Amino acid sequence: MIAWLAALLAAVSPLSPPPAPVDAPAPVSVPAYQIESVRVRYTQFAQNGIGYQSAAGPPGGPGSERVTIDQPQAEVVAHLGDRLTQRIWIPVDVVTAASPDHSRYGKPIDSPVDAVSTPSRINVAGSLDTLSTYRWSATTDVDFRAALHLEEPFESWSFGLGVTRSLAEDNTVVGASVNQVVDWFDHFDLEGTRHSRASRSTTNLNLSLTQLLSPTTVAAISYGGTVQLGTLTNTWNSVLLADGDRGEERMPRHRQRHALAGRVAQWLPWQGALKLYYRAYLDDWGIGAHTAEADLAQRVVSWLHLRATYRYHRQRATRYFTTSADPGATGFRTADSDLDAFHAQTVGGAVSLDLPTPKNRYVTRYVKDLHAEIGYEYYFRSNHLTVDITTCALGFGF
Amino acid sequence: MRVGFRFLGSVFALLLSMAATGCAGRTETLGSPSMVVGAAPPQPAGSFRDVVLTDLDGRPTRLIDALGRRPALVSFWAPWCEPCVREQPALQRLSQQAHHCGATVLGVAVGENRETIADFTRARQLSFPQLTDQEFHLADALGQRRIPATLVLNADQGIVFSGDGLDGRAVTALKNALLGDPAAGSCSLQ
Amino acid sequence: MKRLAVMFLLAATLSATAGCVVVPQNRRKRLADPMMRFDADALEAHKKQKFYSTREGAAGGDGTPAGGGCGCQ
Numbered sequence: 001m002i003a004w005l006a007a008l009l010a011a012v013s014p015l016s017p018p019p020a021p022v023d024a025p026a027p028v029s030v031p032a033y034q035i036e037s038v039r040v041r042y043t044q045f046a047q048n049g050i051g052y053q054s055a056a057g058p059p060g061g062p063g064s065e066r067v068t069i070d071q072p073q074a075e076v077v078a079h080l081g082d083r084l085t086q087r088i089w090i091p092v093d094v095v096t097a098a099s100p101d102h103s104r105y106g107k108p109i110d111s112p113v114d115a116v117s118t119p120s121r122i123n124v125a126g127s128l129d130t131l132s133t134y135r136w137s138a139t140t141d142v143d144f145r146a147a148l149h150l151e152e153p154f155e156s157w158s159f160g161l162g163v164t165r166s167l168a169e170d171n172t173v174v175g176a177s178v179n180q181v182v183d184w185f186d187h188f189d190l191e192g193t194r195h196s197r198a199s200r201s202t203t204n205l206n207l208s209l210t211q212l213l214s215p216t217t218v219a220a221i222s223y224g225g226t227v228q229l230g231t232l233t234n235t236w237n238s239v240l241l242a243d244g245d246r247g248e249e250r251m252p253r254h255r256q257r258h259a260l261a262g263r264v265a266q267w268l269p270w271q272g273a274l275k276l277y278y279r280a281y282l283d284d285w286g287i288g289a290h291t292a293e294a295d296l297a298q299r300v301v302s303w304l305h306l307r308a309t310y311r312y313h314r315q316r317a318t319r320y321f322t323t324s325a326d327p328g329a330t331g332f333r334t335a336d337s338d339l340d341a342f343h344a345q346t347v348g349g350a351v352s353l354d355l356p357t358p359k360n361r362y363v364t365r366y367v368k369d370l371h372a373e374i375g376y377e378y379y380f381r382s383n384h385l386t387v388d389i390t391t392c393a394l395g396f397g398f
Numbered sequence: 399m400r401v402g403f404r405f406l407g408s409v410f411a412l413l414l415s416m417a418a419t420g421c422a423g424r425t426e427t428l429g430s431p432s433m434v435v436g437a438a439p440p441q442p443a444g445s446f447r448d449v450v451l452t453d454l455d456g457r458p459t460r461l462i463d464a465l466g467r468r469p470a471l472v473s474f475w476a477p478w479c480e481p482c483v484r485e486q487p488a489l490q491r492l493s494q495q496a497h498h499c500g501a502t503v504l505g506v507a508v509g510e511n512r513e514t515i516a517d518f519t520r521a522r523q524l525s526f527p528q529l530t531d532q533e534f535h536l537a538d539a540l541g542q543r544r545i546p547a548t549l550v551l552n553a554d555q556g557i558v559f560s561g562d563g564l565d566g567r568a569v570t571a572l573k574n575a576l577l578g579d580p581a582a583g584s585c586s587l588q
Numbered sequence: 589m590k591r592l593a594v595m596f597l598l599a600a601t602l603s604a605t606a607g608c609v610v611v612p613q614n615r616r617k618r619l620a621d622p623m624m625r626f627d628a629d630a631l632e633a634h635k636k637q638k639f640y641s642t643r644e645g646a647a648g649g650d651g652t653p654a655g656g657g658c659g660c661q
Contacts, residue, residue, distance in 0.1 A: 041631040045639065071638075073631045091634055138562075169543070171610050206650060212611045216618045220626065224650025257649030265624045273623035281646040289646030297623035305623055315646045339645035354622075368522065373628075379639075389639070393631065478620040479613075508614050534614065543612035 034398070036077045036085075037369075041393040045069040049385030051337035052323045053237040053249065060244045062323075065337070065385060070094040083135040093125040093151070125151030139166045145179070153186040162206075171212045179204040188236045190248055200230030216267035221260070228255040239335040241327045249334045251320060257283040271299040281315075287339065289315035297352075307350040309377070317341035337383050348377030348389070369397030446539040447555060451506065451529040454516045461536060464529055467553055469575035470502040471568060474537060474547040476509055477518045482546040485564045486524055492569065493526035495587050499576055504529065508537050508545065550575055 047067045054063030075089040129147040136142050145160035162177030181202040187195045208222035233251040241247050261279040268274055277293040293311040300306060318339045320332040355370040377389040447462045465472075473489055475482035493503035505528040507515045512530045519528055531537055540549070540557075550559035550571040559571030573587055611619070618624065627633040640647040 039629060039631055041629075041635065043635050071635065073634065075629075075631055087630070089630060089634070091631075091638075093638075169610055169613060204649070212616075212619065213609065215611050215615045218619055218624065222650065226649040259650035261650060263626050265626060267618040267621070267624060273621065275624075275626065277626075279650075281649065283646075283649065285645075287645050289644070291646075299623065307623075313640075313644060313646075315644065318645065336645070338643055344644065352622075352628075379643075385643070387639075387643075389635075391632075391635065393629070395629070474614070476614065476617065478617050480620075509617055537614055543614055545614045547614075 032081060034079045036079055037075075037395060037397050038077075039075045039371075039393065039395040041073045041391060043069075043071040043073075043389065043391040045071070046388045046390075047385065048387075049337075051383075051385070052240050052335035053234070053337060060240065062337075062384070068096045070096075085133045085135075087131040087133075089127075089129045089131075091127050091129070093123075095123040095125065123152050125149065125154075139170075140164070143177075153188065154183065155185070156181060156183045158182070173208075173210040175206070175208040175210075177206045179206075183230075185231075187231070190236065190238050190246060195235075198231035198235065200228060200232055202226060202228045217264065219262070219264045221262045224257075224259045224261075226255075226257040228257070229253060233334070234336065237334065237336055239325050239333050240323050242324045243327050245327065247325060247327065247333075249336065250332050251334060252285070252332055255283060255285055257281070273297045285339075286319035287315060287317070289313065303354045305352050307352060307375070309346065309348045309350075311346040312343070313345075313381075314343040315341060337385065340383050342381050342383040344379065344381035344385075346377055346379045348375060350375030350391075366398060367396055369395070371395035371397070446536055449531075449536045449539050451531050451536060452512050454512055454519070454528055454530070456512055459529060461529070462555055464504060464527065465502055465551065465555065467555075468500055468502050469553050469572060469578075470504055470551045471496065471564075471572050472504045472506055472549040472551065473564060474506050474508055474531075474542055474545050474549075476507060476545055477514065479545050481563055485546060486522060488564055490524050490526055492564070492587065496572065499587060501572060501576055501587075502527070506531050506536060508532075508534055552578060 045068070047065060047069075049065045050062040051065045052062045054065050071091065071093050073089065073091040075087065077085065077087050079085055127147060127149040129145070131143060131145045133141055133143040141164045143160075143162045143164075145158070145162070147156075147158045149156040149158075158179060158181040160177055160179035162175060164173055164175040166173045179202075181204070182199065183202070184197050184199045187198040189195060204224060204226040206222060206224045208220060210218065210220040212218050230253060232253060232255055233249045235248065237249040238246040239249050259279060259281045261277065263275065263277045265273060265275045273296075275293075275295040275297075277291075277295075279289075279291040281287070281289040281291070291311065291313045293309065295307060295309045297305055297307045318334065320334050321336075321340050322333050323335055325333045325335075351374055353372045355372060371394070373391075373393040375389075375391045377391075379385075379387040379389065448460060450458045450460055451464070453459045453464070461472075471492070473482075473485075475486075477483065489503055489505065496503050503526050505519075505524075505526060507528060508531045510530060511532055515528055515530050519525075537543070537547075542549075542560075544562055546563045548559070548561045548564055548568045549557055550568055552558050552575040558575055559568060561568050569587055576587075622628075637647075
């Protein structure tokens with residue numbers, strides 16, 4: 001298997017065969033720097049539910065997972081010369097009533113722990129993500145990704161290198177990428193006391209193949225393998241014990257994850273498109289999952305299309321999951337509802353508009369495309385969690 | 399489950415390697431053994447001159463009539479093709495220079511109706527001549543399956559250059575075609 | 589699991605045989621339509637990835653940062 005992967009990496013590497021000469025001379029009068037597009041998107045997630053890892057509930061019962069997240073994002077795509085494309089993207093999460101903050105600190109000793117109070121009742125998280133894509137030759141692109149993520153108890157750096165090569169007149173595209181993420185975060189215990197810093201490393205390999213099947217059909221399959229090392233527990237998550245008290249979550253310091261996914265997009269003769277997605281997942285904590293998704297788009301007029309989506313996800317619990325742990329046991333344990341067995345569904349829709357630019361020569365000189373979108377999704381799952389997702393986006397093409 | 403994923407991984411690897419090696423070498427000509435979907439068989443050389451296209455006013459126009467007896471650069475494009483759209487401003491600038499030199503820059507929009515192209519060129523203030531080849535008659539006659547694709551023709555309407563997007567080689571070919579045309583004026587193309 | 593393996597084998601065979609079908613570039617109007625893109629745009633993709641990777645233990649592990657631990661959602 002490893003030999004196969006090595007052979008594949010060699011096949012898609014730009015170093016094999018030797019770097020192609022510059023086989024596509026520069027287009028005439030290419031500007032040194034040109035902004036191609038600017039996009040902004042705002043999303044609000046309103047979550048309600050309960051989970052055993054949250055201490056904001058009655059003794060012996062699950063606690064509240066209520067949270068509201070406001071997520072503004074901005075993205076700029078620019079061409080630097082004729083070979084380099086640069087994407088800079090800034091997502092921000094403003095999280096109100098974040099559930100990790102369930103400290104008893106400063107409260108009467110007999111008061112119930114509260115998952116929605118104190119240090120980060122409002123938590124602001126921000127990222128800076130850059131992707132540079134270099135056109136190595138007419139058939140090969142190399143991209144480099146670097147990202148920094150900062151939030152109150154947490155910071156994360158990530159780097160990635162990827163190669164895509166197109167074959168058979170771009171009918172087939174194979175890709176390989178490697179990503180490395182390093183996280184540092186404050187180690188809070190259940191009482192809200194900070195114990196130095198904890199860290200973890202995530203290394204990820206992806207292989208993908210996209211294939212045109214006809215002038216109206218495209219399919220893709222991909223494999224992703226990930227190895228995580230370090231503190232993989234949420235140190236502030238609690239686990240309900242058999243004696244009614246709460247203990248800390250304990251998880252292995254190693255996790256290996258595998259995901260296989262397939263997608264198909266089919267153009268429909270009545271100006272529509274149907275996309276189907278399936279993903280199978282397995283890891284060495286015992287979680288296995290199947291996810292299926294369908295997305296149907298329909299153009300109503302040339303500048304407006306509607307989209308409807310449905311997603312079904314079913315997962316098996318990790319072998320460490322419990323809602324009544326033995327107080328004397330020293331093994332791994334978690335009560336995190338995200339690692340429990342459940343099935344979840346998402347239904348949603350969106351309206352997408354490609355607006356005509358104003359018939360003003362000063363405007364059309366700069367803005368060539370104007371895109372707007374509004375959408376709503378409802379996520380609900382079998383272990384008591386619901387989320388309303390509202391989103392809107394605006395894009396400018398130059 | 400673990401064995402199953404190992405098996406799936408092997409299938410995936412096999413698939414990738416087949417795609418990477420199986421069809422890579424047979425892509426450049428229409429005569430290749432690969433099955434070409436949607437393209438008509440190539441027509442004999444020379445037949446392209448008589449292909450009838452449509453101008454933006456809806457009039458049927460032969461390519462040779464649109465070009466006249468002048469050196470010309472012909473760009474095949476479509477509004478859904480991003481690289482094609484990106485090179486339109488450069489084609490617009492080149493057409494203005496070429497006009498002073500006695501040459502023509504002509505856009506041939508493939509697979510689209512003339513109303514769509516007329517709207518597009520109006521919105522982007524493109525003033526150089528355009529024809530539409532909705533049924534790919536000209537593209538197939540020339541064996542042009544790529545877009546953008548650029549052809550340079552001399553004053554005798556012989557093809558002296560064939561390439562992908564607009565680049566320095568295409569402009570040089572147009573300059574050379576002008577040098578060989580006694581009717582061409584003195585000017586510069588960039 | 590066996591059924592899953594058979595499904596992927598079928599998909600693999602389909603794709604491998606399709607590997608020799610060539611759709612000319614100028615016939616890809618439908619494939620280039622924005623409605624046919626697997627991910628609508630990068631911001632939409634991020635929204636989805638962040639949402640699922642912080643709520644489902646099985647999300648992530650395929651090109652997206654693995655969730656959990658950040659305490660942000």
